[in-house]
Amino acid sequence: MPKIVDPVTRRRAVARAVLSVVARQGFEQASLRNVADEAGLAVGSIRHYFADHDELMTFTMRELSRRIGDRIRAHADRLLTPDAHLDRPAATEELLAEFLPLDEARRQETGLWLVFTAAAYTRPELRPCAAELQNDLHTLIARVLHEARSAGGLPDDLDIDLESTRLAALLDGLAVQATLLPDRYPAQLLRQVLRRHLDALKTGS
Template sequence: MPKIVDPGSRRTEVAEAVFRVVVTRGLAQASLRNVAAEAGLAIGSVRHYFTGSDEMIEFALEVFIERVSVRVLARVDDVRAASSAEARRAAVEELLAELLPLDDERYTECVVWLAFADAARTSPRLQPLLRKLYDGTRMVIRKVLERSAASGNLTEGLDIEVEVERLGALIDGLLTDGVVQPDRMTPELSRAVLRAHLDSISRSAG
């Protein structure tokens, strides 16, 4: 009998190969041919699922967004379940740390994120997906800060909208520096900077 291939699994397998090509050679090299070779597939097999490289890359970005979202939302549940201010503060730090290149998996994701973000600047097809990820990140940050404010854990008088963008910009900067200058912006330093910022807006810091 011919081998039955699950289309969803195969498409995800191709997306994984896109990520590996992006990390090692850059997004510009994520052609159907190169990705097929990386996945160990015939190029005809990849063309069976994607009409071209644009569709393939768009799907890979959708897979990327879903993967990061699932992990971050799991951390949101940890924040909600925290039984004390100290536990909540630690859970918030772990949630935001999911967006930084602190280990091999997250480093790879951050490299992919920067590559997609750069490509989206000139790609109308990718712009809505990058906006979705950007807006989703800001939404999570806003919810975390609003919950902390409601619990009395933030310094009084903070403008939440400004703080959302300030914390988002900090994460964006740490992510970028952690990818392009990993010898300077080490995981330990990234965590220290994030922790110092959270301390600076917490009630205990005032």
């Protein structure tokens, strides 16, 4: 009896193979042949699930975005659910820290995301995914700051849109620098910078 393969499971397995190749060899080396070898499949099997290389890379970028988003949403759901016993400043810091490469797994994840977003500069098919994650980041930060202001933790006159943009830029910048120069930007320093910024927001500075 032939083995039944779930298409979603197989597509995600192929995407993981793409990420493994990109992590070791770079974006341009993620050819159908190299990805098939990494996944232990024939090239024809890859073509069965993806029309072409562009579709494969776009799907992989969306899978990477989904992985990042799922992890962050778990923190967001906890923070944004009414709970009188929740330490909201600490929970806010933990949520925002998820955007930073605080350990090897997140450093590799951030590195992969940077590779794909850099590729999006010359590959238009990747740009919508890159834009969506950035928009999601800005929307989430805006919601977190709005909730904090409503709870009395931030000044009433705080410009949420401006501060969301500023905080997103801070997180992006720290992520890039810490991924490229991990020895100069250890996890403790990243947390200190984030905490200092959040403390400054409380005074409107």
